[in-house]
Amino acid sequence: xxxxxxxxHVADKRNPRTSLAYLxxxxxxxxxxxxxxxxxxxxxxxARLHGPTTTFQGKQVxxxxxxxxxxxIDGKPECAGFYHYAPARSDEVFQYRVDSGRxxxxxxxxxVWSDDQTPKILPIRGQP
Amino acid sequence: MKVRSLALLFILASLGCRRxxxxxxxxxxxxxxxxxxxxxxxSPIDGLTLRALQVAAEDFFPSQGAPRACIDTREAHxxxxxxxxxxxxxxxxxxxxxxxxxxxxxxxxxxxxxSVDGRILRRLLxxxxxxxxxxxxxxxxxxxxxxxxxxxxxxxxxxSIPQAGPVHFPGLADAGTPSPDAGAPR
Numbered sequence: 147x148x149x150x151x152x153x154x155h156v157a158d159k160r161n162p163r164t165s166l167a168y169l170x171x172x173x174x175x176x177x178x179x180x181x182x183x184x185x186x187x188x189x190x191x192x193a194r195l196h197g198p199t200t201t202f203q204g205k206q207v208x209x210x211x212x213x214x215x216x217x218x219i220d221g222k223p224e225c226a227g228f229y230h231y232a233p234a235r236s237d238e239v240f241q242y243r244v245d246s247g248r249x250x251x252x253x254x255x256x257x258v259w260s261d262d263q264t265p266k267i268l269p270i271r272g273q274p
Numbered sequence: 275m276k277v278r279s280l281a282l283l284f285i286l287a288s289l290g291c292r293r294x295x296x297x298x299x300x301x302x303x304x305x306x307x308x309x310x311x312x313x314x315x316x317s318p319i320d321g322l323t324l325r326a327l328q329v330a331a332e333d334f335f336p337s338q339g340a341p342r343a344c345i346d347t348r349e350a351h352x353x354x355x356x357x358x359x360x361x362x363x364x365x366x367x368x369x370x371x372x373x374x375x376x377x378x379x380x381x382x383x384x385x386x387x388x389s390v391d392g393r394i395l396r397r398l399l400x401x402x403x404x405x406x407x408x409x410x411x412x413x414x415x416x417x418x419x420x421x422x423x424x425x426x427x428x429x430x431x432x433x434s435i436p437q438a439g440p441v442h443f444p445g446l447a448d449a450g451t452p453s454p455d456a457g458a459p460r
Contacts, residue, residue: 147334147346148399149368149379169433173380177403184367184383184400190444191370191377198446199435206435232433233443242431243419250419263444 152188154195168196171211178215180229180254181239185211186265189233198234208234231257239267323355326362326388333394334366334384344373351383361395362388 150173156166171189189211199206210232217226227243239255256268319327335348344350350372354365364386368378381401389395398404 147382148401149345149382150401151379154377171380175381175401175403177401179401179403182381182400184378185380187367187378188380193443193445195376198443207433208435210431210433230431232431234435234441234446235433236436237441241419249422251422252419259442259444 152192154192167200167202168192168209169200169202169207170209173213175213175215175229178217178226179213180241181211181213181231181267183265183267185213186231186257186267189231190259190263190265193233208232210235229254233257319355322390323357323362325392326364326386326390327353327355329388329392329394330364330366330384330386333386333397345370345375345379357390360390362390364388 152171152173154168157163158166171185171192189209193209196209198209200209201207210230212228212230214228215226216223218224225244227241227249229239229241231239237256237258238253239257240251241254242249242251253270255270258266258268260266331348331353335342335346345368350369352367352369354367356363365383366385367383370376370378381399383400385396385398386394387396
């Protein structure tokens, strides 16, 4: 059994507590898989705590979740990109990939939330 | 003689009824047992599915080892099962509310494929990659990726809220807890 627990709150004496907002859940998917159903439950839970949106530099922005994935080049691991979902902005799950120094983006899935707050992932290609 | 025969028949018939061992001890008189109909209003679980759930749970929560944190116990999880032919698929997901937590862990949970005779055919922990069986993974179908800019640099990931068209997300209608401007200069 394994799990990855992210703290819901940050205690930083340099900043007043009310000036800190929860913007993104960042974690790794070493195997390269997309945002999963447990990930969606986690971001929904965090949104219940902090609200799905916050004001950042005068703009309303969405809470979001990212899962980084890697690859091996000449025996050395490196970051290959990440999956990203910003639920208050869009129902799309994006895959960002770094290739030859360039960042590309594609939609790999859409997320539909039922009234009982259960997410359903609709892959756009195969199973993300 | 006839009465004695009937009594003997009653005794023999009673002996033929198998009782669960210890049934006399499991009798808390403060519990008023509801009717079968009342209990059957809940969701039924057939025996094969129950066994598949047990097999998956035994695998995911091994019985040996040190005492677990609340969030790592069976009671802090939800179990789902669906049968397709000779395979029963089981999903195990965290139920953080059981431990008084507001949100679940990332990469927690698992999916199992269990044969109807109780064997684990596949186990996929949350966060593990799918196996692309029989697929050519060198090419990806679906929409073509778009380069974010021409000079090879990056542009900020856009998380701003669109003006048009509400997105359905739990809690979005009331926009959650009002928050300060975390990015405002101080």
